[in-house]
Amino acid sequence: MALDFYHGLEIVEIDSGPRPIKTVKSSIIGLVGTAPDADTTAFPENTPVLLAGSRAAAALIGKTGTLPSAIDTIFDQVGAMVVVVRVAEGADAAATLANVVGGVDATTGKYTGVHALKAAQPTLGAKPKILLAPGFTHQKADASTANPVVTELIEIANNLRAVILADAPDGPDADLVAYREDFDSKRVYVLAPRVLISRDGKTVSEPMSSAVAGLIARNDQERGFWWSPSNQTMNVVGFDASIDYAHGGGNSRANHLNENAVNVGIRDVGMRLWGNRTCAADPMWHFLAVVRAHDMIFESVETAHRWAVDRPITKTLIEDICDSINAYGRHLKTLGAVLGLEAYPSPDLVTPQQIQQGQLYVDVKWTPVYPAEHIIMRTHIVGDYVEELI
Structure with missing residues (x-):
């Protein structure tokens, strides 16, 4: 936005807001x-x-x-x-x-x-x-x-x-x-x-x-x-x-x-x-x-947020990054790719000192879906069904 004097109507394009995250190709x-x-x-x-x-x-x-x-x-x-x-x-x-x-x-x-x-x-x-x-x-x-x-x-x-x-x-x-x-x-x-x-x-x-x-x-x-x-x-x-x-x-x-x-x-x-x-x-x-799930998800997140690098650190920027990742996490959960995924500003590391050095920390907690490698079926011999004979 220009700060110089101007008399008239000016259109200013605001490009803040969350961005969609596209998953990288996993099968090459x-x-x-x-x-x-x-x-x-x-x-x-x-x-x-x-x-x-x-x-x-x-x-x-x-x-x-x-x-x-x-x-x-x-x-x-x-x-x-x-x-x-x-x-x-x-x-x-x-x-x-x-x-x-x-x-x-x-x-x-x-x-x-x-x-x-x-x-x-x-x-x-x-x-x-x-x-x-x-x-x-x-x-x-x-x-x-x-x-x-x-x-x-x-x-x-x-x-x-x-x-x-x-x-x-x-x-x-x-x-x-x-x-x-x-x-x-x-x-x-x-x-x-x-x-x-x-x-x-x-x-x-x-x-x-x-x-x-x-x-x-x-x-x-x-x-x-x-x-x-x-x-x-x-x-x-x-x-x-x-x-x-x-x-x-x-x-x-x-x-x-x-x-x-x-x-x-x-x-x-x-x-x-x-x-x-x-x-x-x-x-x-x-x-x-x-x-492989960790690789694909977080490379996708990393690639999709290249736009945020070198932007001014503001509350809006932090919200936009977290909103983008959280929307992606909800999509992955719907697909069954994760049990849950959530992004938030790191409470201990987002400090004035770190921001003054140009460093912004965002934590992402997630739970993958695990393969059912060992399924245990327990059998019980009971007398309950004997009554059906009577």
């Missing part, structure tokens, strides 16, 4: 792998390329390497948006693994390997939320080291607010549990065993992460990001190892692995994913669905 997949026969124009090395559910565009990736089969398996589940990063095959397996790990090119300053996923949002406007590198997450140099690809992806997943689908190595349960124990991260979701896929008339064994990535994307689209992918079916032929599973008891291999945060494939009225647990040591972040 970030896929890293090899494809030696790819069209180099369509899929340049170490460059994120967006496939918007199109098998025609994916055909340019060729037929060799890890990417073609992974993309096909994802699309077998759903027509997902997939950010693809192609890396070069090395002279041997170790060199290829190093290319997948990547980093920053010292000459060009360009991200390489899994790090190229960080360039997806600024170059494509797409932020991957489900990260995987099938065929490269199971290897370990020795028993004392963790897989380098998963280790590298954790920092990237923290930056992107994404989760990592990590394929465990083949082997006995002790090896699977030992693999899971290499990580303490709410963003790592371990999978076993490999899935069986029908390809070119033959049944082949492939990493499960591609099928689960497509499953999570489909689950997000059909049900919502707050739903657990566990107990949902995958479009695969089967699994290359039988993991026994039994209703009504804990003495099964599936239950043992789930207890140790190894999520498995079971055959039970379809080929199902079975397991909710991340590799977090903190019980607050045990459930994958809770981690």
Whole structure:
């Protein structure tokens, strides 16, 4: 509003008030792998390329390497948006693994390997939320080291607010549990065993992460990001190892692995994913669905309030921010995405001293919806119904 002298009618636009909050896309997949026969124009090395559910565009990736089969398996589940990063095959397996790990090119300053996923949002406007590198997450140099690809992806997943689908190595349960124990991260979701896929008339064994990535994307689209992918079916032929599973008891291999945060494939009225647990040591972040719900909700809140940054701190600004978040919380509760969500000025931190430094604190309390991982049905033998015989 102008403060200079003016004689006449002036229209002043007031743009205060709450803003609607739009939920960010939760089902964009970030896929890293090899494809030696790819069209180099369509899929340049170490460059994120967006496939918007199109098998025609994916055909340019060729037929060799890890990417073609992974993309096909994802699309077998759903027509997902997939950010693809192609890396070069090395002279041997170790060199290829190093290319997948990547980093920053010292000459060009360009991200390489899994790090190229960080360039997806600024170059494509797409932020991957489900990260995987099938065929490269199971290897370990020795028993004392963790897989380098998963280790590298954790920092990237923290930056992107994404989760990592990590394929465990083949082997006995002790090896699977030992693999899971290499990580303490709410963003790592371990999978076993490999899935069986029908390809070119033959049944082949492939990493499960591609099928689960497509499953999570489909689950997000059909049900919502707050739903657990566990107990949902995958479009695969089967699994290359039988993991026994039994209703009504804990003495099964599936239950043992789930207890140790190894999520498995079971055959039970379809080929199902079975397991909710991340590799977090903190019980607050045990459930994958809770981690993803927190990521999606608060990135949406953060993105929607960019307009408020650098505005004068006034009572109106504080009310507008809280009103926007509270309206979004009511919408999420109606959808069944949260049990409740409420924003309010932080009573202990909104002080004159903090405001004078340009700092405004808003607290948001919320309760996620938790997956019904353990349903207990209690049975009682009573004599009440004997009377019906008389």
